[in-house]
Amino acid sequence: MLIYPLFISDIEDDETLIPSLPGQCRRGLNKLVPFLEPLVRKGLKSVMLFGVPLQPGTKDALGTSADDPKGPVMQAIGLLRQRFPQLFISVDVCLCEYTSHGHCGILRDDGSLNNQLSVDRISDVAIAYAQAGAHCVAPSDMNDGRIRAIKLKLIEEGIAHKTLLMSYAAKFSGCLYGPFRDAAMSSPSFGDRKCYQLPPGGRGLARRAITRDIGEGADIIMVKPAAQYLDIISDAKELGRDLPIAAYHVSGEYAMVHAGAKAGVFDLKTMAFEVTEGILRAGANIVVSYFTPDFLDWLDN
Ligand SMILES: NCc1[nH]cc(CCC(=O)O)c1CC(=O)O
Ligand SMILES: [Zn+2]
Ligand SMILES: [Zn+2]
Numbered sequence: 001m002l003i004y005p006l007f008i009s010d011i012e013d014d015e016t017l018i019p020s021l022p023g024q025c026r027r028g029l030n031k032l033v034p035f036l037e038p039l040v041r042k043g044l045k046s047v048m049l050f051g052v053p054l055q056p057g058t059k060d061a062l063g064t065s066a067d068d069p070k071g072p073v074m075q076a077i078g079l080l081r082q083r084f085p086q087l088f089i090s091v092d093v094c095l096c097e098y099t100s101h102g103h104c105g106i107l108r109d110d111g112s113l114n115n116q117l118s119v120d121r122i123s124d125v126a127i128a129y130a131q132a133g134a135h136c137v138a139p140s141d142m143n144d145g146r147i148r149a150i151k152l153k154l155i156e157e158g159i160a161h162k163t164l165l166m167s168y169a170a171k172f173s174g175c176l177y178g179p180f181r182d183a184a185m186s187s188p189s190f191g192d193r194k195c196y197q198l199p200p201g202g203r204g205l206a207r208r209a210i211t212r213d214i215g216e217g218a219d220i221i222m223v224k225p226a227a228q229y230l231d232i233i234s235d236a237k238e239l240g241r242d243l244p245i246a247a248y249h250v251s252g253e254y255a256m257v258h259a260g261a262k263a264g265v266f267d268l269k270t271m272a273f274e275v276t277e278g279i280l281r282a283g284a285n286i287v288v289s290y291f292t293p294d295f296l297d298w299l300d301n
Contacts, residue, residue: 001285003090003246004044004292007183008032008072009052020179021251022258024290026052029075033083042296046088047080048138048288049073051097052184062106062121063095067128077132090136090166091129093122093150102188104141104196113196115143123149126165127157136164138222142171142196151217166246167218170206170232173197176225176252183251206232210239220286224248227275230282237283246286247279254290269298 007018007026014028015035027035036044051066051073058065065071073091080089095118096104105118123146126137139146147167154160173194181187198205206229210221221240223233226247236245257275261268272291279287289295 001280001287002292002295003046003048003088003286003288004039005048005050005092005288005290006032006076007050007052008076009054010058010072011054014054018179018183020182020255021290022255024183026183029072029079032076032079036080036084036087039293039296040084040087042293042300044087044292044296046090049076049089049091049134050184051076053098054185059098059100061100063098063125066095066098067125069128069132073129074132077129077134081133088135089133090138090164091134093126093129093137093139094141095122095125096141096186096188097184101190102186103191104193105143111191113143115145118143119146119149122146123153126150127153127159130154130159130163131157134163136166136220138166138168140168140171140224142168142193142198145216147213147216147218164219165217166220166222167213167216168224168248169210169213169218169221170223170229170236171197172200172202172206172225172229174200174225174228176228176250179251179255200228203231203235207235207239210236214240214243218243220244220246222246222248222288223284224288225250225253226279226284226287227253230278233279233282233284244285245283246288247282247284248288249276249279249290251290257291269294273298 009026012028012030015031016026094104105113108114221236226249
């Protein structure tokens with residue numbers, strides 16, 4: 001039930017700790033297998049890949065490098081499929097890591113998202129990941145209509161039967177993605193994501209987005225962040241009664257647990273269990289969590 005997020009950079013020997021995301025690293029392809037080997041041995045079943053282009057000149061207005069066959073994510077999919085045949089590989093699909101402006105799509109001249117161009121591009125990227133061997137593609141961009149576009153292309157390419165489509169359906173804007181953006185170098189260069197992510201008070205909007213994405217062909221519905229949105233997880237469970245529900249315990253939530261423990265407010269492990277159990281109790285079947293390696297140890301004991 002746990003998915004472990006991994007940041008993969010385009011510097012092969014990279015292994016850089018991310019200060020705002022305690023204990024988590026950005027890694028190049030050469031460091032990936034040695035890092036994962038012991039975790040897979042301990043029972044790691046599933047990962048979620050995020051690409052981090054660091055080489056100069058790899059970002060542009062269209063996010064061209066997102067599906068570069070020589071890029072870190074495309075390469076990592078092949079490598080992990082080959083080295084860990086039992087590992088379930090999901091891949092985050094978005095453009096913000098690859099665009100020069102850091103937004104989750106292609107922009108018009110006025111700086112707003114061009115929905116049609118963005119959806120065309122993002123669905124092409126999703127298909128490239130699926131064809132490279134990803135078991136699951138997870139669009140996190142929030143452009144309207146991308147679930148339908150990806151599903152139709154998967155069907156057209158004849159790979160819909162072997163590719164899960166996990167929608168970040170209810171993704172709220174807020175201040176909990178900061179450490180992730182440090183890790184992925186994906187902060188927008190101007191403005192914010194409030195025009196395409198949901199406002200924290202928007203329960204009705206979240207329910208509509210969930211219903212819409214189920215209708216467009218999502219196989220898994222995700223709610224993100226998790227612990228402040230337990231009502232939304234429970235809504236997703238009700239609206240998507242026949243679908244697995246995922247919740248992303250995001251970077252800022254993880255960092256908060258670490259900060260609280262460090263300040264002596266509570267014990268790290270006890271809180272990691274308490275918050276994750278809360279997320280499961282609300283109705284999640286799947287939790288994307290930076291605590292996954294810790295749980296592999298803790299649950300063993
Ligand atoms: N669209 C990119 C993306 N995919 C997952 C996360 C956040 C994950 C986390 O904070 O751990 C983000 C950041 C964002 O939307 O700015
Ligand atoms: Zn994005
Ligand atoms: Zn994303």
